[in-house]
Amino acid sequence: MHRPSLTLLAASLMLATGLACAADAPTTIPAAAVQTAEQLRDKAMHDDTAYKLVEGLTTEIGARLAGGPNDPRARAWMIAKFKALGFDKVYTEPVTYPLWVRHSEHGAIVAPFPQPLTLIALGYSPGTPKGGLTAQVVQFPNLDALKAADPATVKGKIVYIGERMQRYKDGRDYGRIGSPIRVAGPVIAEAKGAAGYLLRSAGTDANERIPHTGVTGFKPGDKGIPAAALSNPDADQLERVLAYGKPVTVKLDLDCGIEGQYTGANVIGEITGSKYPDQVVAIGGHLDSWDPGTGAIDDGAGVAIAAGAAKVIHDLPQRPERTIRVIAFANEEMGLWGGRAYAEKHAADVSTFQLGSESDFGSGPVWRMSASVKPQARGAIEQIAKVLAPIGVAYDPKRPGGGGSDLSQMHGKGMAALSLTQDGTYYFDWHHTANDTLDKIDPKQLAQNVAVYAVFSYMAAQANGDFGSAPGAFAHDGAEE
Amino acid sequence: MHRPSLTLLAASLMLATGLACAADAPTTIPAAAVQTAEQLRDKAMHDDTAYKLVEGLTTEIGARLAGGPNDPRARAWMIAKFKALGFDKVYTEPVTYPLWVRHSEHGAIVAPFPQPLTLIALGYSPGTPKGGLTAQVVQFPNLDALKAADPATVKGKIVYIGERMQRYKDGRDYGRIGSPIRVAGPVIAEAKGAAGYLLRSAGTDANERIPHTGVTGFKPGDKGIPAAALSNPDADQLERVLAYGKPVTVKLDLDCGIEGQYTGANVIGEITGSKYPDQVVAIGGHLDSWDPGTGAIDDGAGVAIAAGAAKVIHDLPQRPERTIRVIAFANEEMGLWGGRAYAEKHAADVSTFQLGSESDFGSGPVWRMSASVKPQARGAIEQIAKVLAPIGVAYDPKRPGGGGSDLSQMHGKGMAALSLTQDGTYYFDWHHTANDTLDKIDPKQLAQNVAVYAVFSYMAAQANGDFGSAPGAFAHDGAEE
Numbered sequence: 030m031h032r033p034s035l036t037l038l039a040a041s042l043m044l045a046t047g048l049a050c051a052a053d054a055p056t057t058i059p060a061a062a063v064q065t066a067e068q069l070r071d072k073a074m075h076d077d078t079a080y081k082l083v084e085g086l087t088t089e090i091g092a093r094l095a096g097g098p099n100d101p102r103a104r105a106w107m108i109a110k111f112k113a114l115g116f117d118k119v120y121t122e123p124v125t126y127p128l129w130v131r132h133s134e135h136g137a138i139v140a141p142f143p144q145p146l147t148l149i150a151l152g153y154s155p156g157t158p159k160g161g162l163t164a165q166v167v168q169f170p171n172l173d174a175l176k177a178a179d180p181a182t183v184k185g186k187i188v189y190i191g192e193r194m195q196r197y198k199d200g201r202d203y204g205r206i207g208s209p210i211r212v213a214g215p216v217i218a219e220a221k222g223a224a225g226y227l228l229r230s231a232g233t234d235a236n237e238r239i240p241h242t243g244v245t246g247f248k249p250g251d252k253g254i255p256a257a258a259l260s261n262p263d264a265d266q267l268e269r270v271l272a273y274g275k276p277v278t279v280k281l282d283l284d285c286g287i288e289g290q291y292t293g294a295n296v297i298g299e300i301t302g303s304k305y306p307d308q309v310v311a312i313g314g315h316l317d318s319w320d321p322g323t324g325a326i327d328d329g330a331g332v333a334i335a336a337g338a339a340k341v342i343h344d345l346p347q348r349p350e351r352t353i354r355v356i357a358f359a360n361e362e363m364g365l366w367g368g369r370a371y372a373e374k375h376a377a378d379v380s381t382f383q384l385g386s387e388s389d390f391g392s393g394p395v396w397r398m399s400a401s402v403k404p405q406a407r408g409a410i411e412q413i414a415k416v417l418a419p420i421g422v423a424y425d426p427k428r429p430g431g432g433g434s435d436l437s438q439m440h441g442k443g444m445a446a447l448s449l450t451q452d453g454t455y456y457f458d459w460h461h462t463a464n465d466t467l468d469k470i471d472p473k474q475l476a477q478n479v480a481v482y483a484v485f486s487y488m489a490a491q492a493n494g495d496f497g498s499a500p501g502a503f504a505h506d507g508a509e510e
Numbered sequence: 511m512h513r514p515s516l517t518l519l520a521a522s523l524m525l526a527t528g529l530a531c532a533a534d535a536p537t538t539i540p541a542a543a544v545q546t547a548e549q550l551r552d553k554a555m556h557d558d559t560a561y562k563l564v565e566g567l568t569t570e571i572g573a574r575l576a577g578g579p580n581d582p583r584a585r586a587w588m589i590a591k592f593k594a595l596g597f598d599k600v601y602t603e604p605v606t607y608p609l610w611v612r613h614s615e616h617g618a619i620v621a622p623f624p625q626p627l628t629l630i631a632l633g634y635s636p637g638t639p640k641g642g643l644t645a646q647v648v649q650f651p652n653l654d655a656l657k658a659a660d661p662a663t664v665k666g667k668i669v670y671i672g673e674r675m676q677r678y679k680d681g682r683d684y685g686r687i688g689s690p691i692r693v694a695g696p697v698i699a700e701a702k703g704a705a706g707y708l709l710r711s712a713g714t715d716a717n718e719r720i721p722h723t724g725v726t727g728f729k730p731g732d733k734g735i736p737a738a739a740l741s742n743p744d745a746d747q748l749e750r751v752l753a754y755g756k757p758v759t760v761k762l763d764l765d766c767g768i769e770g771q772y773t774g775a776n777v778i779g780e781i782t783g784s785k786y787p788d789q790v791v792a793i794g795g796h797l798d799s800w801d802p803g804t805g806a807i808d809d810g811a812g813v814a815i816a817a818g819a820a821k822v823i824h825d826l827p828q829r830p831e832r833t834i835r836v837i838a839f840a841n842e843e844m845g846l847w848g849g850r851a852y853a854e855k856h857a858a859d860v861s862t863f864q865l866g867s868e869s870d871f872g873s874g875p876v877w878r879m880s881a882s883v884k885p886q887a888r889g890a891i892e893q894i895a896k897v898l899a900p901i902g903v904a905y906d907p908k909r910p911g912g913g914g915s916d917l918s919q920m921h922g923k924g925m926a927a928l929s930l931t932q933d934g935t936y937y938f939d940w941h942h943t944a945n946d947t948l949d950k951i952d953p954k955q956l957a958q959n960v961a962v963y964a965v966f967s968y969m970a971a972q973a974n975g976d977f978g979s980a981p982g983a984f985a986h987d988g989a990e991e
Contacts, residue, residue: 084750087747088623088625088747088750088751089623090623091623091624091625091626092626142569142570142571142572143572144569144572144804145572145573147944235949236945236947236949236950237718237720237945238720238803238943238944238945238947239718239719239720261949262945262947262948262949265947265948265949266568266569266804266947266948269565269569269948270569321719322719323625323747462719463628463719464717464718464719464743466717466719466743466746466747467743467746467747467750468716468717468742468743468746469717
């Protein structure tokens with residue numbers, strides 16, 4: 030399908046939804062709504078609802094590995110919280126996915142110098158044979174070198190890639206280095222006949238003996254090879270041992286793997302719109318987390334930010350015109366399962382989604398906003414930007430808005446979306462580790478996020494006109510989330 | 511015994527050693543020795559021998575729990591290194607101590623909110639009964655509160671103390687808070703009938719999910735109670751759960767304890783003195799380490815600093831007049847076993863120890879020197895201080911010098927001693943943890959330490975006169991090491 034036909038389709042769908050404005054009339058936000066948004070912003074900056082939510086979630090539930098023992102506990106907790114916050118509607122939508130289970134993991138350099146290795150198995154990694162897997166290590170400086178490697182040099186060995194991530198405000202090294210090495214690396218190594226796979230953790234904490242887990246690119250049904258991440262100091266150690274130039278043998282003993290499938294759920298809470306209850310501003314985070322930490326920054330924070338934003342809107346004297354929908358997604362970590370299920374289910378009604386954005390990059394302050402909306406809604410985005418500017422958010426009109434991790438899937442279906450970029454300078458110090466705990470969250474920074482989500486959600490809900498959601502509307506906007 | 515009689519005894523002993531000077535003549539360092547010391551200092555500041563030693567020890571051996579599988583490997587490594595460095599004499603002296611073994615440790619909050627706890631068993635902790643120990647937690651803000659507690663409030667419970675350490679250049683909170691809570695706390699709790707003991711790790715890393723081990727005050731033969739340290743974020747978590755005001759139950763499952771005894775050894779390397787081979791400048795560190803890390807800052811660094819200092823002296827065209835003795839002590843961590851054995855063995859010849867100081871506070875730069883020496887040797891100490899001032903060492907003539915951890919025992923017997931205080935601002939971030947790894951050592955800071963030890967060792971070895979070592983000479987100097 031080509032964009033012109035999509036635009037026509039979008040226009041006709043928008044007319045069909047009963048909006049009073051023409052598709053090419055500019056979308057605007059009434060002055061009263063702007064004023065209320067400013068008040069919401071100032072209130073949210075001092076509201077501790079979100080902090081109390083993430084404190085409660087991490088303290089009362091803790092780690093929330095998708096399908097693990099805390100998965101149903103976390104869902105029940107979230108449902109209870111949405112109800113306690115006074116949301117008008119609370120419900121779940123089922124999400125089914127392969128159940129990956131971690132039992133234990135151990136690793137060690139066997140020769141030439143016996144040393145334990147602090148490591149963690151990666152998502153969808155199969156286990157090693159009982160008693161472990163012992164093999165020689167072959168080192169590559171980066172993913173390109175592995176791609177270029179003669180399979181004969183890899184066959185039967187444990188591939189190790191040691192490229193380092195550096196800290197950036199936008200966390201760019203995760204997309205550039207860490208994520209590809211963790212996701213694509215094991216698949217490439219398996220294809221070349223490797224027996225196992227190790228990487229330097231996809232993390233920016235150069236000196237912490239805490240490894241970073243995360244998902245691999247193995248697909249359900251793949252055989253896969255045992256794959257694990259070393260902490261940064263352990264990666265340094267392995268590299269020092271490799272530098273002696275003698276054959277280095279490592280033993281991996283991973284007890285993990287896919288054990289059937291599991292049905293969890295996205296947990297959804299709504300403030301029902303007073304005028305257009307079926308038109309939805311979608312915000313959220315994901316409720317699952319990796320298991321070694323307590324899922325504070327990833328993504329208790331996101332769930333709390335969205336719920337906290339909805340709560341300050343809920344507490345206004347009047348309901349917003351459109352519905353504010355907070356979605357606590359299931360199993361984002363192992364491949365956007367909740368987001369994909371949601372998008373599959375709601376693709377047909379994408380035009381009812383006014384605007385959406387998910388928070389899933391920790392709790393650093395939002396410093397940049399960008400949007401994928403129809404041209405006639407740029408003015409409304411500028412209105413939102415003007416309310417957000419005093420709390421440090423710069424609007425970049427040249428970048429697309431991808432909607433965040435799970436909601437990227439609805440954006441892919443055609444939902445107008447924002448990107449609300451947080452300061453992620455230290456995010457990858459703690460991401461997917463035992464160190465993802467409440468103490469990493471600054472309550473004031475968290476509140477700034479709540480203010481941002483409250484402002485955009487409310488202003489979008491009160492807009493005269495829409496932001497251009499329509500099936501496939503933004504298929505070529507280049508957003509990457 | 512009183513000091514006057516000790517001084518007389520010391521004087522007669524010094525005369526007996528054959529020194530040409532009278533006991534009350536000032537000790538001085540010849541100008542040529544001062545000049546050579548300045549050259550040694552400048553050379554050592556750019557020498558990487560020490561860094562290569564600690565790199566090798568942590569890479570080729572790693573963790574060195576006293577009596578563990580790496581204990582004999584480490585001794586063999588040290589002997590080989592002393593020989594490779596060209597030292598004139600390399601030997602060992604046996605040290606026997608109780609063998610404490612760590613097999614595994616797990617902990618969890620059971621109720622009201624099930625949560626795993628990242629913890630580590632403490633030295634000399636007994637294990638829990640098979641299947642673990644589950645008991646209610648009783649919290650105390652500090653050690654005084656536990657001391658004051660009615661035993662009825664403690665009986666059958668797991669005592670928890672959560673006082674925090676802060677970072678200081680001199681690491682004072684370890685002596686003030688961390689060490690007493692870890693060492694005395696379990697003993698007091700046991701005496702009051704507690705079932706177990708937990709503390710917030712004695713560490714200054716407020717946000718790392720890495721607990722700090724260390725020895726308790728349980729004595730061999732004591733029954734003891736299971737005792738472990740929580741990482742700081744886990745202590746925060748436990749305190750949040752306790753703050754709900756409901757009974758909090760914790761399960762400890764520690765498999766550890768004393769399993770007989772072990773005979774290891776202090777490993778000693780010497781540069782033999784050309785004029786007074788039986789008079790000794792004693793320097794060193796301890797070769798053992800705690801087991802979760804690789805013993806880089808505690809105390810691979812100390813061993814490397816001392817050996818590196820001896821090496822630059824070794825490389826002079828001529829041997830120093832007195833012997834430079836580098837001692838790599840056994841089992842400092844579980845109660846100065848190597849230092850005590852050494853002092854017992856050498857108490858009778860304490861007067862042959864010209865001056866001594868051990869390095870055991872990481873690898874931060876030395877910023878302060880103090881000394882416990884006879885008054886007639888203060889001028890020589892000032893001469894040493896003058897050579898060290900350009901590399902950042904300030905002489906404090908009002909403080910005693912305690913000789914460092916193991917050598918404090920020889921000082922206790924009467925050895926003249928220095929304290930060479932390192933910058934320990936970050937030392938307790940990593941002390942006794944998995945994070946005690948090579949990356950925590952700055953090679954330039956390590957080299958500054960080598961320069962300090964080379965300068966004082968050489969100048970003491972070349973002095974005209976002694977520093978006042980004699981049986982019991984400094985028994986009341988107030989040094990605490």
